[in-house]
Amino acid sequence: MTYSVAIAGASGYAGGEVLRLLAGHPEFEVRTVTAHSNAGQRLVDVQPHLRSYGDLMLGDTTAENLAGHDVVFLALPHGSSGAIAAQLSEQALVIDCGADHRLEDEEDWTTFYGGEFNSAWTYGIPELPLSTGSQRDYLTGTTRIAAPGCNASAISLAIAPGVKAGLIDAIDIVSVLSVGPSGAGKSLKVNLLASEIMGSASAYSVGGTHRHTPEIEQNLRKAGAAEVSVSMTPVLVPMARGILATTTARVKPGVSLEQLHAAWTSTYADEPFVQVLPVGEFPRTADTIGANTCLMGIALDEHTGRVVVVSALDNLTKGTAGAAIQSANIALGLPETTGLTTNGVAP
Numbered sequence: 001m002t003y004s005v006a007i008a009g010a011s012g013y014a015g016g017e018v019l020r021l022l023a024g025h026p027e028f029e030v031r032t033v034t035a036h037s038n039a040g041q042r043l044v045d046v047q048p049h050l051r052s053y054g055d056l057m058l059g060d061t062t063a064e065n066l067a068g069h070d071v072v073f074l075a076l077p078h079g080s081s082g083a084i085a086a087q088l089s090e091q092a093l094v095i096d097c098g099a100d101h102r103l104e105d106e107e108d109w110t111t112f113y114g115g116e117f118n119s120a121w122t123y124g125i126p127e128l129p130l131s132t133g134s135q136r137d138y139l140t141g142t143t144r145i146a147a148p149g150c151n152a153s154a155i156s157l158a159i160a161p162g163v164k165a166g167l168i169d170a171i172d173i174v175s176v177l178s179v180g181p182s183g184a185g186k187s188l189k190v191n192l193l194a195s196e197i198m199g200s201a202s203a204y205s206v207g208g209t210h211r212h213t214p215e216i217e218q219n220l221r222k223a224g225a226a227e228v229s230v231s232m233t234p235v236l237v238p239m240a241r242g243i244l245a246t247t248t249a250r251v252k253p254g255v256s257l258e259q260l261h262a263a264w265t266s267t268y269a270d271e272p273f274v275q276v277l278p279v280g281e282f283p284r285t286a287d288t289i290g291a292n293t294c295l296m297g298i299a300l301d302e303h304t305g306r307v308v309v310v311s312a313l314d315n316l317t318k319g320t321a322g323a324a325i326q327s328a329n330i331a332l333g334l335p336e337t338t339g340l341t342t343n344g345v346a347p
């Protein structure tokens with residue numbers, strides 16, 4: 001069966017990555033693409049790397065233009081997808097790449113985002129370990145999916161195995177991330193100019209203010225944490241895409257590196273897209289670019305009694321579009337890996 005697909009926000013980075021991946025998806029046929037300021041242009045003129053779409057035109061992002069498709073990907077700014085999604089058929093599979101449907105707690109939404117609160121949809125990290133099973137179990141047959149935040153994916157996947165196995169103390173999780181500017185989208189911002197970014201590294205959302213904090217804590221509660229607190233600090237670095245998260249947590253007394261490595265390895269043993277490296281090896285963002293993979297390496301800092309997990313992923317692929325397509329595959333009962341690759345581009 002071929003599913004007809006519409007993509008809203010097709011002129012942006014996330015929408016562009018959905019389109020790049022869907023060009024190789026045998027079951028999905030992209031029929032409609034929409035944009036905002038770029039509506040009325042040819043897709044390829046706005047996204048010149050997407051040559052396979054020929055003369056496909058960008059329409060306006062309206063519920064009418066998105067209606068009548070089997071699958072709709074929304075890659076819109078926060079706060080824009082809630083209203084449009086509410087007008088789409090309940091039969092259509094809708095995947096929101098933005099944050100509008102990720103959080104379950106209205107207070108968290110108000111504190112970190114503000115504006116109208118929308119109810120949470122089925123969360124789109126299939127491999128996320130839950131106290132029983134994994135998030136995959138909830139995705140089959142769903143028609144509404146909230147794709148995850150990219151930093152939230154890198155940190156949640158890195159530390160949830162230790163929470164689930166009861167090997168770490170979830171009340172003191174600290175993560176510092178190196179992130180590329182494409183995570184901030186395509187719109188012009190002074191702090192994202194090449195002249196500001198090249199040759200410099202700068203922290204942002206410092207001091208517990210990053211919007212992904214409640215999303216990660218929500219994930220870790222579902223992994224089994226009774227109490228959880230996460231302190232995360234992203235650092236903007238000069239690489240177009242990619243995230244390298246270094247996440248640490250105190251281990252329970254007597255826990256060894258072998259136990260930690262075994263817990264992480266067994267959690268992801270059957271996962272095609274999450275891979276735990278052998279002891280002593282740590283991932284590079286370069287090996288994940290364009291791939292739907294999250295790679296991670298684990299160490300035990302015996303001096304401080306903390307596990308150190310280094311995880312890498314491409315914010316636009318496994319961090320957004322790849323996770324969205326993987327989750328859509330599961331929802332529709334297709335093989336989960338359809339249209340997705342574990343191979344990146346190198347160098």
Ligand SMILES: NC(=O)C1=CN([C@@H]2O[C@H](COP(=O)(O)OP(=O)(O)OC[C@H]3O[C@@H](n4cnc5c(N)ncnc54)[C@H](OP(=O)(O)O)[C@@H]3O)[C@@H](O)[C@H]2O)C=CC1
Nearest residue numbers: 009011012013014035036037038075076098183185186320
């Ligand atoms: N970039 C990333 O790594 C990640 C992004 N996401 C999420 O995906 C969504 C899209 O992000 P991203 O692609 O990076 O952002 P971009 O700024 O690159 O793209 C935004 C898209 O939304 C359209 N748009 C802008 N304003 C409006 C509006 N008022 N109404 C409707 N459409 C509008 C733009 O159209 P036009 O260009 O024509 O104006 C463009 O197609 C966001 O919610 C983001 O948080 C999630 C995870 C990671």
Ligand SMILES: CC(=O)N[C@@H](CCC(=O)OP(=O)(O)O)C(=O)O
Nearest residue numbers: 098099149150151180181183184
């Ligand atoms: C560099 C940069 O600004 N990165 C973004 C990543 C955003 C993302 O993952 O997506 P959502 O906005 O959909 O949550 C950030 O840290 O907020």
